[in-house]
Amino acid sequence: MRKLIIFVLACICAVLLYFTTVSAEKAFRSEWKLPRAPARQQAEYRLVLITQELETPFWDRVGDSAKREAAKAGAGLEVWGSYGNDPEEFLKKLEIAIDAKVDGIIVQGLDSDAFKELTKYKAAFFGIPVITVANDVPMGDSLRKTYVGSNQYLAGRMIAGQLLEDMGPSGTVLLLGDSGNAFYQRQRLSGIRDALGAYPGIRTEYEETRNTREQVIAATQDLMNRFPDAEAFVAVNASLAGAMVQEIGRRARVEPYDIYTFDDSPDALSLFQDGKLDGMIEQSPEAMGRLGVDLLLDWLKGDQIPLDSGGYYTDIRIRKADEAP
Amino acid sequence: MNSIQKKIWSLAGIVLFIMVAIWMTLTYYNRQTLEQYNGILQRYLRLNEVTNASQQTVAELNNYLLLPNSNRLGQLESGRERLRRAKIDILDLRNGENDFALTNYANLIDSLLEATDRSLMFQSEKETEDSSLAFTEATRISKYISDMTLTLLDTDLKTYDRFYRGIIEKSTALTQLGVWLLLTITFLLLIFTYLFSLSITRPVRKLTQAAKELSRGRFDLRVEVASNDEISFLAKMFERMRININNLIQEIQQKAQLEKELQQSKLLLQESRLRSLQSQIHPHFLFNTLDTLSKKAYLEGAEETSDLLASVAGLLRYNLRRLDRAVSLSEEVGVLRQYVEIQKARFSDRLQFRAEIDESCLHVRIPGLTLQPIVENAVIHAVEPKEEGGVIVFRIEGGPDRVTIEIADDGPGIPAERIERMLEGGDAGPEGHSTGIGFGNVVQRLRLFYGMDDVIGIVSENGKGTKVVLTIPRTGSAE
Numbered sequence: 001m002r003k004l005i006i007f008v009l010a011c012i013c014a015v016l017l018y019f020t021t022v023s024a025e026k027a028f029r030s031e032w033k034l035p036r037a038p039a040r041q042q043a044e045y046r047l048v049l050i051t052q053e054l055e056t057p058f059w060d061r062v063g064d065s066a067k068r069e070a071a072k073a074g075a076g077l078e079v080w081g082s083y084g085n086d087p088e089e090f091l092k093k094l095e096i097a098i099d100a101k102v103d104g105i106i107v108q109g110l111d112s113d114a115f116k117e118l119t120k121y122k123a124a125f126f127g128i129p130v131i132t133v134a135n136d137v138p139m140g141d142s143l144r145k146t147y148v149g150s151n152q153y154l155a156g157r158m159i160a161g162q163l164l165e166d167m168g169p170s171g172t173v174l175l176l177g178d179s180g181n182a183f184y185q186r187q188r189l190s191g192i193r194d195a196l197g198a199y200p201g202i203r204t205e206y207e208e209t210r211n212t213r214e215q216v217i218a219a220t221q222d223l224m225n226r227f228p229d230a231e232a233f234v235a236v237n238a239s240l241a242g243a244m245v246q247e248i249g250r251r252a253r254v255e256p257y258d259i260y261t262f263d264d265s266p267d268a269l270s271l272f273q274d275g276k277l278d279g280m281i282e283q284s285p286e287a288m289g290r291l292g293v294d295l296l297l298d299w300l301k302g303d304q305i306p307l308d309s310g311g312y313y314t315d316i317r318i319r320k321a322d323e324a325p
Numbered sequence: 326m327n328s329i330q331k332k333i334w335s336l337a338g339i340v341l342f343i344m345v346a347i348w349m350t351l352t353y354y355n356r357q358t359l360e361q362y363n364g365i366l367q368r369y370l371r372l373n374e375v376t377n378a379s380q381q382t383v384a385e386l387n388n389y390l391l392l393p394n395s396n397r398l399g400q401l402e403s404g405r406e407r408l409r410r411a412k413i414d415i416l417d418l419r420n421g422e423n424d425f426a427l428t429n430y431a432n433l434i435d436s437l438l439e440a441t442d443r444s445l446m447f448q449s450e451k452e453t454e455d456s457s458l459a460f461t462e463a464t465r466i467s468k469y470i471s472d473m474t475l476t477l478l479d480t481d482l483k484t485y486d487r488f489y490r491g492i493i494e495k496s497t498a499l500t501q502l503g504v505w506l507l508l509t510i511t512f513l514l515l516i517f518t519y520l521f522s523l524s525i526t527r528p529v530r531k532l533t534q535a536a537k538e539l540s541r542g543r544f545d546l547r548v549e550v551a552s553n554d555e556i557s558f559l560a561k562m563f564e565r566m567r568i569n570i571n572n573l574i575q576e577i578q579q580k581a582q583l584e585k586e587l588q589q590s591k592l593l594l595q596e597s598r599l600r601s602l603q604s605q606i607h608p609h610f611l612f613n614t615l616d617t618l619s620k621k622a623y624l625e626g627a628e629e630t631s632d633l634l635a636s637v638a639g640l641l642r643y644n645l646r647r648l649d650r651a652v653s654l655s656e657e658v659g660v661l662r663q664y665v666e667i668q669k670a671r672f673s674d675r676l677q678f679r680a681e682i683d684e685s686c687l688h689v690r691i692p693g694l695t696l697q698p699i700v701e702n703a704v705i706h707a708v709e710p711k712e713e714g715g716v717i718v719f720r721i722e723g724g725p726d727r728v729t730i731e732i733a734d735d736g737p738g739i740p741a742e743r744i745e746r747m748l749e750g751g752d753a754g755p756e757g758h759s760t761g762i763g764f765g766n767v768v769q770r771l772r773l774f775y776g777m778d779d780v781i782g783i784v785s786e787n788g789k790g791t792k793v794v795l796t797i798p799r800t801g802s803a804e
Binding site for chain 2: 009012013016017019020023024026027028043046076078092095096097099100101102
């Protein structure tokens, strides 16, 4: 009896001790350190890439390659920007970047007075170098150091060339552009017009519209009503392409029309893969990001002063519908 | 310090130690947690402080621009100073995640300060438009700062998310630990207290038991307590007391025995005196008559009869005189010889008496009339009943410190139980003794005289005679 009692007591004791030890271990073991990352050597240069269209395939590629390049060079780089077409937010980011005194700004050019005001006066006032990427704003307006991206005029010409090839030397071409009439859009347009100007059989009609879905649809309808014999459409501003193609598709079959655009909008690639586009200008976003960072760092380090104010052009090529996978 | 107290102190000490240890651990732990919380709060408060300071600065700037005076300028300055301090503070918050943002943040604060500077400068140069432009910019920057504060807070929340969860988990674990610890300590303490109290009460119970036995008068049970404290000391004292009481009781018993024996000897003496008085009725007449008879017999030529009568007279005189005094062994031997003479006259050849006497021992003191009754006993029991008579051997041998006196006969012997009775003095009765003194009387007197029990012994074998052995000390008695 006595042995049994002692045994039971010992068991209880062991169980209690076990649980106490386990809970004590749980309570005291876990690391107390705040997850304070080792004080990294602060990056020598803080760069910001600002775009109007965050998280679109095109800009993601630009941003990723820029980040890789910056990391390689030991510089800090963050991608800021606005979602969708939100110039106000975009400009705010730009102003913050300037006020935050970053060492360099790579920005998607916005052809607006506010943008020019910021780059020309404020950035210059703080001595912050600005490089435009993908979309340019002329140096005289923005005091940008240089431009990295596609040669938009050449891109226009290439579209026109493709168009001629597909359509032949006569017909009506409808051009749809954004009413913001940005610098790059003007360049594309002049490229197209210059190329087509040599062919008297080709008639071009240009229409500008505000960049909202309803407006684009209305403009497209209007154009198609006025020029029912049109054979080709070019969305000079790629962001209009989606709504435009949709409207064309609503009115008639899309296939007979030759439709062209550029690849710097979220819609363009999916439209192209669906076979609704006949041709698309493919740019080199990776090269833009990489080159932009390289040039900016070169300038900051004084390796290359001044930068070529004319701009550094990245590769463009045309993708035709029959190339589509 | 003594032992029970030590035990109590050590138990209390252990309990105290455990409690203090737990208390200190928990306090330390709590403090750590608190510091963590403080650190976290500090981060938030500092970020918030930047927002507040920037807003205050802008508000003060606005006030000043509306109505410039030194008082408001002072307030603006204090606002700007607050902002500067806040900026220095937030630089501590830097970590891997918010490095970039924090630098921007600090620079934004600088920009705000610069913008206010510009605004003040333009104000002082009366360029109101530029001044208000700068103010607008300051306002915008202040707004950006607020926004960025939120962004930083958000980043912080994301960065420290795992850490916060860890804290919550740990506090849950701590509660659990508290419960388990309480249970364990309670359990152990109960057991230890039980064992501890047992170690005190068990000896006490034993001691109580022993005391009960003692009070009932049982002094022969040992008091044993296995313990190492005062109780064992008490038990030892108790045991010693028990032994002392035991000894005292034995002593008292012995004394009572002695008393009894003294009383007995007194009675015996009185009895002897009485008898001697009885026989002293006509002592001189008897002596004179015996003397006359002896002389007459001598004159008539009966010399043998004359000697016999002289012996009887001597024996009688000795008997009357020397009973309560010690005499020398030689006197005793003389009386014995006279007695044997008388008996020889009676038994003639049937009685053979042989004496082997070590002369060097004859000075030893011995109570009067001790040998004669023994020899008479031998004559009565060994010689008288037998037709062919018997031999009595009387031997005195000297030892280094003892003298051995042997009286041996060749009679039929005495049964063992009777010997026992005789030695205990129970076999009284002077049946036919000439001096009126029996064997029992002799035994008791010898023992009283020498103060020892083994002074007399009887060796007897059925049909082969009896031997009475007296062993007396050479130095005599205490007399």
